[in-house]
Amino acid sequence: MARSESTDVLVVGAGPVGLTLAAELRRAGVACRIVDRLPARLPYAKAVGIQPRTLELFDRMGLVREMLDAAVPMRGQLTYLNGAEQGRVELVLPPEVPYGFAALPQCDTERLLEEFLGRHGTGIERSTALVGFAQDPAGVTSRLTTTSGDEVEVRSRFLVGCDGAHSAVRKKLGLTFKGGAFPEEYMLADVEVGWDLPPGYGVRSMHRGEDGAIDDLLVCIPLPGNGRYRMSMLVPPELSAARQAEAAGTEGGGDGVTHGLEGGTAPGLPDIQKVLDRLAPEPVTASALRWSSVFRISHRLVDRYGEGRVFVAGDAAHIHPPTGAQGMNTGIQDACNLAWKLALAVEGAAGPRVLPGYDAERHPVGEEVVGRTVRHAAEGVQADPTDRETLLLREAQLLVGYRESPLVTPLSPDDPAPLRPGDRAPDCGGLTRDIAAHPVRLFDVLRGRGHVLLVYGDPPAGDAPVDLASAAREFTGGRMVTYRILPAGAPDRWTGIPHHHDSRGEFALRYGAGEGAAFVVRPDGYLTACLRPPTVGGLKEALGRMFLP
Secondary structure, three states: OOEEEEEEEEEEOOOHHHHHHHHHHHHOOOOEEEEOOOOOOOOOOOOOEEOHHHHHHHHHHOOHHHHHHHOEEOOEEEEEEOOEEEEEEEOOOOOOOOOOOEEOOHHHHHHHHHHHHHHOOOOEEOOEEEEEEEEEOOEEEEEEEEOOOOEEEEEEEEEEEOOOOOOHHHHHHOOOEEEEEEEEEEEEEEEEOOOOOOOOEEEEEEEEOOOOOEEEEEEEEEOOOOOEEEEEEEOOHHHOHHHHHHHHOOHHHHOOOOOEEEOOOOOOHHHHHHHHHHHOOOOOOOEEEEEEEEEEEEEEEEOOOEEOOEEEOHHHOEEOOOOOOOHHHHHHHHHHHHHHHHHHHHOOOEOOOOOHHHHHHHHHHHHHHHHHHHHHHHHOHHHOOOOHHHHHHHHOOOOOOOOOOOOOOOOOOOOOOOOOOOOEOOOOOOEEOOOOOOOEOHHHHHOOOOEEEEEEEOOOOOOOHHHHHHHHHHHOOOOEEEEEEEEOOOOOOOOOOOEEEEOOOHHHHHHOOOOEEEEEEOOOOEEEEEEOOOOHHHHHHHHOOOEOO
C-alpha cells in the first residue's frame, strides 16, 4: 500500500528549469518537493549557452556569483564557408546591460542550482517517477514510484511538469504538442582541441556544395577548460539513431516526439576527427572525449501552459532548434515567471488573474521563440531583417516583455515614456547612500527581494512617499518593500523609508522618471506599473491585478 505524504508544490523533473522553479519557491518560503526519474545528474554538456537575461535572474536569486565563477565568456562567433573566413560576429551589448553572454555545461548549471536549492533545505528525490495524478478543486494527488518498487501518494496544492520533451505531466494532462521534426541528425561531442583560434569565440564552419546548399556543418561552442568545446556536426549514415530506431520500431521514444539525445551507437573520437579534418579552420586533433551522442531536433508548442492546478514549463511546453541558445534560457524564464505566482496562490494572496497570467504571459513568448529559431535554423539570422543591436538584445532575451499581460497596468498609447508596464526593469549604476562609501547598482538593491516599490524623487503632484509605502505594505500583507531613489544632492524629507541617491542620473534616464514617479517591480524583474504621478489610488489599482485586497 502506498504511503501518503503532502507538500505545497510538487515539481517533476530536476533539470535546469525544475531546479530553478524549486529554488525560487523555496526562496519564497513555499514548501516543495522535486523528483526525477534518473538516479543521478547526467554529466553532459547539452545546453551550454547562458543568456544575459538568465544571469540577471540568477542575480536576483543570489546565485550569479557562482555561475560567473564557473562559466566562460562568449565573445563572438567565427564563421567559415568552404574553408574561407567570412568574418566574425562580436557579442557586444550596450554598456548599461550588466552581464554578457556566457557558456557553461548544462551539468554544471544543474550542479550549482542543486547546491543552491540544498542551502534552502531541499534535495532532489532521485530514481522517482510520476506514474499518474488526479486533480480536484483543492489540490492534486500524484502517484510516484521508485526503482525499488516503493509507491508514494503525494497530495500537493499544485503540480508542475518540468520533465522535458517527453513530459509525462503534459501527456497525462492532455495538452496538445503540435509541430514537426527536422530530418537532419547531429552528433554532439565534448572534446578538446589545440588550435590557435581566439578564446571565447564560437566556430561555425560550413561547406556549400555545387548545388548551392549547405551539405556539411561544424559548430563549436567554447567551454571551461583548456581548448574545450562542445561540438555539433551532421551524423554519418552508419551512426544514424533514426535508422536504428526505425528498424527497432521505437522512433520518437514511443510518443512521436523526436527531440534530444538518442540511443544507439555513440560517436567516437575517430568520427569527430573526420569532420574536423574536413571543416576545421586549421589542422587540429581532437582529444579528451568526455561524452558524445546523436541527437534529433523537433519544433513543438503546447496549446496551453497548464490547466487547473497543473502546469508545464521548459521543454515540456516548447521545443525547437538550439539556434541562439534559447531553449534552456526560455525554460528558466518560465520557472521564474511561474514561481512567484504559485507562491502568492499558496499563501492565499493571489488575485484571480495571477495563475491564468502564466499562460497569458509565457505562451506568446514560447510561440515567438519556436518560430524564430525555426526560421534561423532554415535561413540563418538574416531571416529577421533588423539592426545588429536589436538582434543581439533579442538573442540575449532582454526584449522579452509582457505589455499585453492582464497583470500589468497599461499606459495610455499617447504616453511617450519609453519604459512601460510589462517591460524588463533595467539595471542602472551610481546609486549611493549616506552610510556606504561606494555606489551600488539597482540590481544590488533588488537582489533577494520579492515585490518592490521604487519611488523616485519628491513628486510635486501625487501622494507622499510615506503614504505610498504604507499602502504598498498594507495592500500586499507586508509582501512589498519600498525604496526611494532621490536625485543627486536632494535632501531626504521622509524618514523610515530606505533611500539611495541617483548620483549619476542613470535611474532617471533609464526609467524616464521625470520629476517624480513610482515603479512596481515583480519578483521576476518585470514592471507591473509605472505611476506618473504616483498616487495611492493608482498603486492600489495596479496591486489589485496581482493581490487579493
